[in-house]
Amino acid sequence: MSDTPVGRDESGRFVKADQDTRPPDIEHDYHPLALRLFGWTRSSRVLVILTGLTLVLLVAVIGLSAGPRQVSDDLRDMTGFYAALGGLSVFFFLVAGFILRALLGRNPDYYGEAETQPDDVEARL
Amino acid sequence: MMSAVSAINPGLILIVLGIVTCFIPVKRVRACLTVGAPLLGLAILMMADRGVALATIPLLNTELTLYYVDSLNFIFGVGFLLTAFLYGTYSLHSHDKAHEGAALIFAGSAIAAVFSGDLMTLFIFWEIGTASAAFLIFKAGTKAAYQAGMRFIGFHVLSGVLFLDGLIYIQKKSDGFSFAEAGLIESFSHPAAAYLFGALAIKAAFPLVHTWLKDVTPKTTTLGGILLPLLTTILAVYALARLFPGFSALIWIGALMAAYSVVFAAVVDDARRILAYGQNALCGLMVCAVGIGTPLAINAAAGLAFMSLIVVGLLSMSIGAVLYSTGTAKLTELGGLWRTMPFTALFAIAGAVGLSGVPLFIGAVSIPMAMSAIAQSMGLIITCAALIGIAGLIYALCLRLPVGLMFGHDSRKRPREAPFNMLLAMGLSALISVLLALPNVIPGFGYDWLYNLLPCTARVSPASCEVTGVPLIGYEPYTLMNVINVLQLILGVLLVSLVLRGFAFRKKRTARIILDTDWFYRKWGYAFAVWTGAVWRKTGPALSAFSNRLSGRIFFRLEETFSPRGALAKVDFNGGAAIWSAVLLGFVMMVVLLSRS
Numbered sequence: 001m002s003d004t005p006v007g008r009d010e011s012g013r014f015v016k017a018d019q020d021t022r023p024p025d026i027e028h029d030y031h032p033l034a035l036r037l038f039g040w041t042r043s044s045r046v047l048v049i050l051t052g053l054t055l056v057l058l059v060a061v062i063g064l065s066a067g068p069r070q071v072s073d074d075l076r077d078m079t080g081f082y083a084a085l086g087g088l089s090v091f092f093f094l095v096a097g098f099i100l101r102a103l104l105g106r107n108p109d110y111y112g113e114a115e116t117q118p119d120d121v122e123a124r125l
Numbered sequence: 126m127m128s129a130v131s132a133i134n135p136g137l138i139l140i141v142l143g144i145v146t147c148f149i150p151v152k153r154v155r156a157c158l159t160v161g162a163p164l165l166g167l168a169i170l171m172m173a174d175r176g177v178a179l180a181t182i183p184l185l186n187t188e189l190t191l192y193y194v195d196s197l198n199f200i201f202g203v204g205f206l207l208t209a210f211l212y213g214t215y216s217l218h219s220h221d222k223a224h225e226g227a228a229l230i231f232a233g234s235a236i237a238a239v240f241s242g243d244l245m246t247l248f249i250f251w252e253i254g255t256a257s258a259a260f261l262i263f264k265a266g267t268k269a270a271y272q273a274g275m276r277f278i279g280f281h282v283l284s285g286v287l288f289l290d291g292l293i294y295i296q297k298k299s300d301g302f303s304f305a306e307a308g309l310i311e312s313f314s315h316p317a318a319a320y321l322f323g324a325l326a327i328k329a330a331f332p333l334v335h336t337w338l339k340d341v342t343p344k345t346t347t348l349g350g351i352l353l354p355l356l357t358t359i360l361a362v363y364a365l366a367r368l369f370p371g372f373s374a375l376i377w378i379g380a381l382m383a384a385y386s387v388v389f390a391a392v393v394d395d396a397r398r399i400l401a402y403g404q405n406a407l408c409g410l411m412v413c414a415v416g417i418g419t420p421l422a423i424n425a426a427a428g429l430a431f432m433s434l435i436v437v438g439l440l441s442m443s444i445g446a447v448l449y450s451t452g453t454a455k456l457t458e459l460g461g462l463w464r465t466m467p468f469t470a471l472f473a474i475a476g477a478v479g480l481s482g483v484p485l486f487i488g489a490v491s492i493p494m495a496m497s498a499i500a501q502s503m504g505l506i507i508t509c510a511a512l513i514g515i516a517g518l519i520y521a522l523c524l525r526l527p528v529g530l531m532f533g534h535d536s537r538k539r540p541r542e543a544p545f546n547m548l549l550a551m552g553l554s555a556l557i558s559v560l561l562a563l564p565n566v567i568p569g570f571g572y573d574w575l576y577n578l579l580p581c582t583a584r585v586s587p588a589s590c591e592v593t594g595v596p597l598i599g600y601e602p603y604t605l606m607n608v609i610n611v612l613q614l615i616l617g618v619l620l621v622s623l624v625l626r627g628f629a630f631r632k633k634r635t636a637r638i639i640l641d642t643d644w645f646y647r648k649w650g651y652a653f654a655v656w657t658g659a660v661w662r663k664t665g666p667a668l669s670a671f672s673n674r675l676s677g678r679i680f681f682r683l684e685e686t687f688s689p690r691g692a693l694a695k696v697d698f699n700g701g702a703a704i705w706s707a708v709l710l711g712f713v714m715m716v717v718l719l720s721r722s
Contacts, residue, residue, distance in 0.1 A: 025535065025537060029464070029465065029539050030464045030465065031464065031465050031466070031467045031542060033467045033468075034463055034464050034465065034467040037463070037467050037470075037471065038463040038467060038470060038531075038532070041463070041532055047623065050623055051620065051623045051624060054616055054619050054620045054623060055620060057612075057616055058613070058616040058617065058620055061609055061612045061613055061616060062613060064605070064609055065606070065609045065610075065613065074505075075505055076500060076505065076508060080613065081613075082512070082610045082611075082613035082614045082617065083613040083614065083616060083617035083620075084617065085509065085512050085513070085516065085614070085617065086512075086516045086519070086613065086614040086615070086616070086617025086618040086621070087617040087618065087620060087621035088621075089512075089513045089516035089517060089520070089618065090516065090520050090617075090618050090621040090622045090625065091621055091625065092513075093387070093388060093391035093392075093517060093520055093521075094391070094622075094625055094626075096388050096391070096392070097388075097391055097392035100388070100389075100392050100639050101392060101637060101639065104639050104640040104641075105637035105638070105639055105640075106637060106638050106639075106640060107637070107638075108394075108636050108637065108638050110638055110640075111638075111647060112268075113268070113269035113272065113273075113344070114269075115267055115268070115269060116265075116267060116269050116270070116343055116344050116395075117267065117452050117453065118264075118265035118266065118267065118270065118344075118345065118346045118347055118448075119264065119265060119266035119267075119346070120219065120221065120224070120264075120265075120346045120347045120348060120449070121347060121448060121449050121450075121451075121452045122449050122450055122452070122540075122541075123452045
């Protein structure tokens with residue numbers, strides 16, 4: 001791991017960020033169907049709307065399952081058990097992911113096998 | 126004539142046509158064979174009688190059953206044939222006849238193994254499958270593929286040797302190789318059980334021996350990456366359901382497999398590796414269900430296997446299409462591909478939705494069955510481990526994969542849409558995924574059709590499960606509680622990942638690999654081998670000279686004593702030699718007598 005701070009060179013001077021060398025985003029390159037099907041995903045609000053929608057649906061589904069039921073000591077019969085377990089699992093995966101990446105993450109060429117592009121991709125045919 | 130045709134193992138047809146395909150230069154003929162062979166196999170399978178040995182051949186003192194159909198292998202066989210057909214359609218653009226032939230042979234060997242009526246036939250077809258799978262890996266043409274292929278061969282040769290050892294014990298016990306004789310194994314105290322279990326553990330990618338799966342899947346060819354992980358692991362699950370239903374060790378192993386693999390699926394960078402870990406987790410759920418062993422659990426295992434062949438196949442096809450068009454499957458290099466690949470994006474979403482368990486997709490008729498089977502028979506820990514596995518599948522395969530490939534960060538890659546045949550295969554998979562989940566408004570259609578294929582279905586006579594022998598109870602997937610439980614799980618996963626991914630974990634990541642247990646043999650094992658080699662190079666000549674001198678001296682002493690010119694021959698009383706010979710002979714006889722007793 002380099003100790004050089006982000007945005008500075010090795011002598012400590014500030015440097016300009018690398019220019020974006022990727023091709024420009026031109027809508028004419030898009031597939032004709034793409035904008036109709038998925039154009040809405042470009043909106044900056046999509047994440048907020050999706051989150052709100054999911055929350056409303058989740059509350060509705062948990063509400064449906066919260067009807068009268070037999071008294072049980074089993075945790076699995078608790079209202080919202082499956083939703084809670086699903087949410088906790090994702091939290092666990094993300095935290096475990098950070099830990100795993102920190103402890104066991106290595107350069108892609110660690111085993112000397114960075115090149116994995118097979119022969120049958122379009123660019124090679 | 127028809128009865129003769131119906132007695133041919135469908136897998137054999139694929140193997141023979143696969144060999145033929147390798148030598149046909151005309152592409153259209155090859156295309157007809159790769160698509161037509163699985164359809165022909167399906168037609169033959171539909172004509173087969175169940176529960177009888179349809180084709181046998183004598184071998185030494187025993188008889189091998191080449192073709193046997195019952196309710197357990199029927200659903201796996203139909204699934205494999207459908208997968209082979211979809212794969213055939215998907216690979217129509219290919220110009221590599223050796224690859225097409227090898228893929229057909231591989232699929233054929235898996236199908237033939239499923240319909241084997243005894244363990245020796247299963248073993249033979251399994252090994253044919255291993256050889257053709259290795260060929261598919263080597264065909265990728267990279268150094269990484271070569272090394273992964275060699276490791277794959279190492280794992281599967283070890284598995285084959287263990288399987289053969291188990292067969293020898295079974296043959297010793299019962300003079301045959303049939304599944305009925307293998308059924309005599311009731312616990313791991315029998316050596317045959319231990320050997321067969323060890324062999325299947327490698328094939329099914331149990332924890333610690335799972336690394337071959339995540340190793341070869343990202344390194345094989347674009348097309349091979351679809352068939353190889355699916356057929357290899359699901360064939361092993363079938364064999365476990367055949368040989369070890371109700372073995373309680375499988376419950377814990379399966380739950381561990383599911384929970385362990387999804388953690389890696391949630392963090393690795395390569396889409397094909399994510400899929401390999403996801404497939405491993407799904408196999409864990411199937412193994413857990415096989416271990417539970419109730420009729421519902423066996424049905425759940427078979428249902429999950431069928432679902433996996435269709436929807437995991439669909440997801441791997443969409444990853445294959447991206448890899449084909451862009452040359453990479455790394456999430457850090459991809460994103461925003463919906464702009465030029467909208468159909469592939471649509472089918473990737475269909476695969477993700479199908480796997481997650483959303484109603485009206487195939488996951489909705491398989492996943493609740495597995496959840497019910499586990500919840501009914503097991504305690505909280507196993508249920509939670511299985512649910513974590515399902516939640517991980519939803520997160521890694523249904524959210525992370527399609528979003529990482531098709532949406533999210535715009536990589537500014539603008540590849541062409543996948544070829545028409547690839548889109549057709551993906552479309553057919555998505556269609557099957559929907560058709561098999563429709564409510565059974567018309568009897569025999571929708572999920573009713575799939576449930577009729579299940580091994581322990583009440584609709585098949587006799588009314589008790591052929592695998593477990595326990596009376597059957599019908600299962601209804603679209604009850605309010607089933608739908609609500611699955612939806613809760615999906616929405617819980619979706620909500621937390623939207624909140625955390627969207628607001629807290631937004632940082633763009635660099636490409637990294639995550640070390641797994643293969644590190645031990647790829648680093649330490651390799652270092653030990655290098656060290657041993659270096660030590661031998663330095664000390665080898667000296668050790669060789671020492672052993673040569675020692676053996677020469679022993680030989681010289683023996684010759685000096687016992688040869689015609691030796692010391693014993695020179696004494697006046699030659700009877701000494703006779704006495705010594707008698708003593709030695711007596712000693713040898715005593716040793717033989719004692720060792721035999």
